Amino acid sequence: MNELERYLQAATRDNTRRSYQAAIEHFEVSWGGFLPATSDSVVRYLMAHAGVLSINTLKLRLSALAQWHNSQGFADPTKAPLVRKVFKGIRALHPAREKQAEPLELQHLEQVVARLDAQASLALAADDRPTLLRARRDKALILLGFWRGFRSDELCRLEIEHVRPVAGTGMTLYLPRSKSDRENLGKTYQAPALQRLCPVQAYIDWINSAALVRGPVFRGIDRWGHLGEEGLHANSVIPLLRQALERAGIAAEHYTSHSLRRGFATWAHRSGWDLKSLMSYVGWKDMKSAMRYIEASPFPGMSLVTEKPVDQGA
Template sequence: MNKVDRYLQAGTRENTRLSYRAAVEHFEVTWGGFLPATGDGIVRYLAEYADKHAINTLKQRLAALAQWHITQGFPDPTKTPTVKQMIKGIRTLHPTQEKQAAPLLLFHLEQAVSWLEREAALAAERGQFVSMIRHRRDIALVLIGFWRGFRGDELARLQVEHTQAESGIGITFYLPHTKGDRQHLGTTFHTPALKKLCPVQAYINWITVAGISRGPVFRKVDRWGNLADGGINSNSLIPLLRRIFEQAGVSADLYSSHSMRRGFATWASANGWDIKSLMSYVGWKDVKSAMRYVDASSSFGELAVQVAAPKPEVLR
């Protein structure tokens, strides 16, 4: 790969490149379409799969086809009035309710962390290093994931050399790029130390027992306690989190990696954070994105019927 191609490729996220490539292949190979395409061809393609795929899947494929045409110097056939009308018609005839991860409840987080802390302490007493180191990693993972509101891929890309933590003060993370950072300018995230469920102390405990000073913060641990050189795969977070919650006695099927992000947004909203502060803290660029993560039912406060849980004193 020459230098020009290397920089052009770096301008698009790897996951986006892979999904776009698969979408173009689906249009051309699976369906048998011709490239460059016409607006009428795009409409026929949409009609074929309108009742087979979710509207978001179809829109993602349109985005891939649009990029292919633009990069090859052809007019974009996905922007014709007929294609837009087709998308509107699909929405009308095949309405779907958007699926969202359930927000992680704070007392479920506390339940899971309490269990992990007990298991880590018992493992240390018994000299079970592998078990102890895994529990320390998992504690840091869920607490940082919740209080920082990171996406799964952001957790997987955290680097020790880009993280500064001071016990009793706070922790600062730097990510060279995030989903909301379109210009790849890099973003710094700060979280204060907390009186309980503290992500700062959890991070310090983890890297101390793991003995890592560089590279990915979160890594796989094999059966002998060896740490992988690379970071955990973001796709492995859901089974990992569900295992943690299931072992802790929490309904594991409720939650995914996005549950931590939604859980924090819901907690912050219920505790008086205005939408501007929430957007600034988490890194959302528009209100619509932020509101997708906020559970409006929390606004009913004490009038809502809910499972009783002690209100932890967490913020300094």
């Protein structure tokens, strides 16, 4: 890879790049399209998959086609008036309610943490290092993901060198890049120390148990208790969370990694946070994005946790 290719690759996130590659393959191989495409072929592609693929998926496919043509120096067929009009018609005739992850309610968070604590205590008594490590890792990941409203990829990219915890006070976390940081300037976050369900103490317990001093915070653990060198993949957060929920006796099929983020947003909304404060804390730039995460509460103002996290670095 030459210097130019390296910079071009760095300009697009890995997940986006993989999605675009899959979209181009679907257009060329699965559907039998030809690149460079014409606006007519793009219209036929949209019509062939209208009502089969979701609006968001079709939108991603169009973005991938646009990116391919622009990068290759060809005119972008997706910008043609006919393509835009057909896509608008598909959106009107095939409306679909966006599927959302179930928000992790505070009482379910308590159940999960209680189960992980019990698991850790039994493992400690039995000198079962692999189970102890998994319980403490999962507790730290879930609590930090909830109280900080982190996405799965943000949790998986946390580096020990960029985390400064102070027991009983709070912790500072720095992410060199994130989805909301379009310019890759890096952003510093604060996470609260709480009387219970504390992400700071959970993080300290995990790091001390694993004897980690540098590198990724959250890693894979094999059957013998050996830790991987690389961070967890973002896709592994969903099965990790669902397993923890199921062990706590909670039906987990509708929960995803977004459940942590939605759970915090729901809790904050019910606890009386105004939308501006919530958007600033979580990092939303668009009000519509924030509203999609908030679960309306029949009892506004009710809160099970009195401490309000303060985000001095956001």
